[in-house]
Amino acid sequence: MQTNDFLLEIGLEEVPARFIHDAQKQLVSKIEQLFQDKDLSFGPVHSFSTPRRFAVLVENVAAKQLDIEEEVKGPSKKVALDEEGNWTKAAIGFTKGQGKTTEDIYFKEVKGIEYVFVKKHKKGEETVRILQNLDEVITSLTFAKNMKWGNFDLRYIRPIRWLVALYGNKVIDLEITNIKSGRTTYGHRFLGGKILLKDPREYEDQLLSQHVIVDQQKRKEAIVTQLQQLEEQHDWVIPIDEDLLEEVTNLVEYPTVLHGSFDEEFLQLPNPVLITTMKEHQRYFPVQNTEGKLLPYFVTVRNGDHRHLDTVRRGNEKVLRARLKDAVFFYQEDQKLSISNCLEKLKHVVYHDDIGTYSEKLSRVRKLSEYISSEMKQSEETKQNILRTAEICKFDLVTQMVGEFPELQGIMGEVYAQIHGENKDVAKAIREHYLPKHADDELPESEIGIVVSIADKIDTIVSLFAVGLIPTGSQDPYGLRRQAAGVVRILAEHNWQLSFEGLLNESIALTGPFQKQSKEEIFSDLQEFFRLRFKHLLDEKGIRYDITDAVLSSPVMTVRSLIERAELLQEMKDEPTFKTDMEALSRVIHIAEKCEVEVSIQPELFENETEHNLYEQYVKLMDHLNRTDSKGYYRLLIGLKDSINDFFDRTMVMVENEQIRNNRLSLLKQLSNVILSFAHFQHISVK
Amino acid sequence: MNIQEMILTLQKHWSNQGCLLLQAYDVEKGAGTMSPYTFLRSIGPEPWKVAYVEPSRRPADGRYGENPNRLYQHHQFQVIMKPSPDNIQEIYLDSLRALGIDPLEHDIRFVEDNWENPSLGCAGLGWEVWLDGMEITQFTYFQQVGGLECKPVSVEITYGIERLASYIQDKENVFDLEWTDGVTYRDIFGQTEYEHSKYSFETSDTNMLFQLFNVFEREAQRQLDAGLVHPAYDYVLKCSHIFNLLDAKGAISVTERTGFISRVRNLARSVAKTYYRERESLGFPMLLNGKEKEHANE
Numbered sequence: 014m015q016t017n018d019f020l021l022e023i024g025l026e027e028v029p030a031r032f033i034h035d036a037q038k039q040l041v042s043k044i045e046q047l048f049q050d051k052d053l054s055f056g057p058v059h060s061f062s063t064p065r066r067f068a069v070l071v072e073n074v075a076a077k078q079l080d081i082e083e084e085v086k087g088p089s090k091k092v093a094l095d096e097e098g099n100w101t102k103a104a105i106g107f108t109k110g111q112g113k114t115t116e117d118i119y120f121k122e123v124k125g126i127e128y129v130f131v132k133k134h135k136k137g138e139e140t141v142r143i144l145q146n147l148d149e150v151i152t153s154l155t156f157a158k159n160m161k162w163g164n165f166d167l168r169y170i171r172p173i174r175w176l177v178a179l180y181g182n183k184v185i186d187l188e189i190t191n192i193k194s195g196r197t198t199y200g201h202r203f204l205g206g207k208i209l210l211k212d213p214r215e216y217e218d219q220l221l222s223q224h225v226i227v228d229q230q231k232r233k234e235a236i237v238t239q240l241q242q243l244e245e246q247h248d249w250v251i252p253i254d255e256d257l258l259e260e261v262t263n264l265v266e267y268p269t270v271l272h273g274s275f276d277e278e279f280l281q282l283p284n285p286v287l288i289t290t291m292k293e294h295q296r297y298f299p300v301q302n303t304e305g306k307l308l309p310y311f312v313t314v315r316n317g318d319h320r321h322l323d324t325v326r327r328g329n330e331k332v333l334r335a336r337l338k339d340a341v342f343f344y345q346e347d348q349k350l351s352i353s354n355c356l357e358k359l360k361h362v363v364y365h366d367d368i369g370t371y372s373e374k375l376s377r378v379r380k381l382s383e384y385i386s387s388e389m390k391q392s393e394e395t396k397q398n399i400l401r402t403a404e405i406c407k408f409d410l411v412t413q414m415v416g417e418f419p420e421l422q423g424i425m426g427e428v429y430a431q432i433h434g435e436n437k438d439v440a441k442a443i444r445e446h447y448l449p450k451h452a453d454d455e456l457p458e459s460e461i462g463i464v465v466s467i468a469d470k471i472d473t474i475v476s477l478f479a480v481g482l483i484p485t486g487s488q489d490p491y492g493l494r495r496q497a498a499g500v501v502r503i504l505a506e507h508n509w510q511l512s513f514e515g516l517l518n519e520s521i522a523l524t525g526p527f528q529k530q531s532k533e534e535i536f537s538d539l540q541e542f543f544r545l546r547f548k549h550l551l552d553e554k555g556i557r558y559d560i561t562d563a564v565l566s567s568p569v570m571t572v573r574s575l576i577e578r579a580e581l582l583q584e585m586k587d588e589p590t591f592k593t594d595m596e597a598l599s600r601v602i603h604i605a606e607k608c609e610v611e612v613s614i615q616p617e618l619f620e621n622e623t624e625h626n627l628y629e630q631y632v633k634l635m636d637h638l639n640r641t642d643s644k645g646y647y648r649l650l651i652g653l654k655d656s657i658n659d660f661f662d663r664t665m666v667m668v669e670n671e672q673i674r675n676n677r678l679s680l681l682k683q684l685s686n687v688i689l690s691f692a693h694f695q696h697i698s699v700k
Numbered sequence: 701m702n703i704q705e706m707i708l709t710l711q712k713h714w715s716n717q718g719c720l721l722l723q724a725y726d727v728e729k730g731a732g733t734m735s736p737y738t739f740l741r742s743i744g745p746e747p748w749k750v751a752y753v754e755p756s757r758r759p760a761d762g763r764y765g766e767n768p769n770r771l772y773q774h775h776q777f778q779v780i781m782k783p784s785p786d787n788i789q790e791i792y793l794d795s796l797r798a799l800g801i802d803p804l805e806h807d808i809r810f811v812e813d814n815w816e817n818p819s820l821g822c823a824g825l826g827w828e829v830w831l832d833g834m835e836i837t838q839f840t841y842f843q844q845v846g847g848l849e850c851k852p853v854s855v856e857i858t859y860g861i862e863r864l865a866s867y868i869q870d871k872e873n874v875f876d877l878e879w880t881d882g883v884t885y886r887d888i889f890g891q892t893e894y895e896h897s898k899y900s901f902e903t904s905d906t907n908m909l910f911q912l913f914n915v916f917e918r919e920a921q922r923q924l925d926a927g928l929v930h931p932a933y934d935y936v937l938k939c940s941h942i943f944n945l946l947d948a949k950g951a952i953s954v955t956e957r958t959g960f961i962s963r964v965r966n967l968a969r970s971v972a973k974t975y976y977r978e979r980e981s982l983g984f985p986m987l988l989n990g991k992e993k994e995h996a997n998e
Contacts, residue, residue, distance in 0.1 A: 029812035031812070160825040161843065161850070163853060164783045164853075171825075172784075172841075264809060315807040316808075321805040324805055325806060328806065328867065335872075338768075
């Protein structure tokens, strides 16, 4: 079969680096999807991207679809023939509609009824024709941020400036906004020129000749290789931050690595300040010696070649010098403020209009930290450190350095706290209380950091829920899901025996002054919200969905107990007695739902020994429950199986006598409550 | 190249592109965007091309003339082209060439920077342009102005004159820049910087400023009610400047801040709407032909 190569290139004004990867992935998968949907065979697919272009090259795309024989179903035989056996209008109409005559009709049975069919030869469509709809693929890419330009209505990541669409050596005609497709592409903005592409295969080489390394991976490798050369030449270590490397790769079409220096006196600045200035603000790679100490050098990647590198170096040095001078100024000014000065200022910094100031937040975090510390029975020394950390953990927010570099919050807190003579543990915990900052981030290590981190995050979530700012759909402007996931991770990985419901209630009580809903409503919103975080946690642990559902319908108690209960059920589900165990417990749960009037149980109203027996078992269970772990709890529950089954075999629950009925139902209700505290067993499917 | 030559060069360049060369607007403002030549003219369907130098006052950035990079008042060279031309990036790069900045000898990048001015209800997408690591220009496609969707879209190019000059003249300190040969930035603005910093941070009469804000706000509203967009807008600009003075003095708490910003924004939005209506009732006189008029009425 005849095939040709296919090339699509979308030329754009500089696309923001952070969107390039995703957009390119979308484009490639949409092109593949198009060929698959249209039954066009194709060979290897190559993906290219730079800040100024997204491109896809597909080798050996079939020149047309295969011809196919198609069976088309018409009316039933009954409808197609009249009583005399002549073709009806319906039959004639059907054949006409298919471009056939009644001569072509044959019958075939479908589900016991005979229908009229015709065979149709469907000629495969030519690829060049199919590709005429390519503009729909291009405009269907979605971006987190779109814009309009000129007089056009199209919303896109950045203005489209040219289009190349080739099938073999033929141009596929497209038009988007006022841009018509062709075979002309453009090289590097300054070093390259116009290129006329004869066919798709020469794309990569032609662009390289015009100073564009169009393969993102090759561009990245070129940067890494040049970084390594610098390391060898100067005996440096240049740690590669993957995110920065990715970003820089997407900021240039033709990378040339160069280095510059700054005055050694700036090394007096704390490392995080130097690194943030270089990385975040200038996209430079910091340089270390082999012992890991920062050196007064930086490395940047220029979008261009080796000429005039001195000019570029001098310019970059000048910018960095100005920025570091500012940082030194902030650093010196900030040190003039004591921690208590800062705390004083926080009294006037609003955390949220409906919630109050940072100062007020800190006082809630302090109380919540105190509660956690007491619950965890921590030593007096730890507790004092926790309270101090909670009191001051946001003081650095009013420093000039954090004003300028918000990402240094907590980090500057640790530095300044040490300068002002706070003890090392408190200083470290100030930094740690922000952890984890994102899904893969490290967790706080110290007990102090853990307590304050949990307290701060829970307070943030609960406060915002209390004023009705609950995340919905994709809307989570305060990052509450991330914070909740952080709390869940900390509690799960550190295995802390801290009552989750207790923690929420304690926190809700502290938000009294600004609550916009009742405490019960806030609690139930929070439960619902956290349920999803826990579900995610259990999913990751490979727990079967119905077991997850069963344990999550019960109180969490401690996160550790939640996980234990889920893992235990996951393990037990393959035991031979699992089915009968679940059935016995579910029976109690179901009947107990009929209990309308709960009374205190009167054993003298029992009529047979199975009732007495079940009651005794229940009393014994309650007695043991406080002294056991999840496994023991489970054993006690399934240990009731025989008593439960005997009870139901011998006892009629729904009797006429109201007193006896309510007494029985109440026994079952109380037992059911104990069972449901472990898991809603009735949700577990047993085969 | 001294600053005066730089400005002349940019004026010539943009004049050649068909831009009107207008003068700075005579009401205090924090940025060239706030000039009616940008804010009002980027509203509605009428085409517009303009370039002007705008002295921009930012009281909180004042440093008594002691900081080499921060100023109470700096200068912006502002360009608006509406609708944004297809080759606008090339035109811009040509302006750098005209200033003697050969892209082949430097590292020029367009780095994502989305611009927002909440107190004017403006938002746009674009870049900051980096010259060897230094931001020299804001390059923005307006998407919203005064809370109104832009159609067509204007492109705004804002050169930071002092920044660019410190690069071109290779000076570390802004006060050493030469405005013309032999006359430095310090000669012209040194005392001004000191006095305005002292005024903004120390001697301004806070009570008077609060009163002025209220008075100007009322007057803006009154003129809006009378359908007089330009006088109303002048008072909105005054409100904005007074707010900046109060903010620099630390007289506005964080809670109140949001309130003040939204008061200015509400006025700016009303001005934008009223301006659109007024232009519409005049039949959008600057539309070139009937076809564009039809388009606008859709």
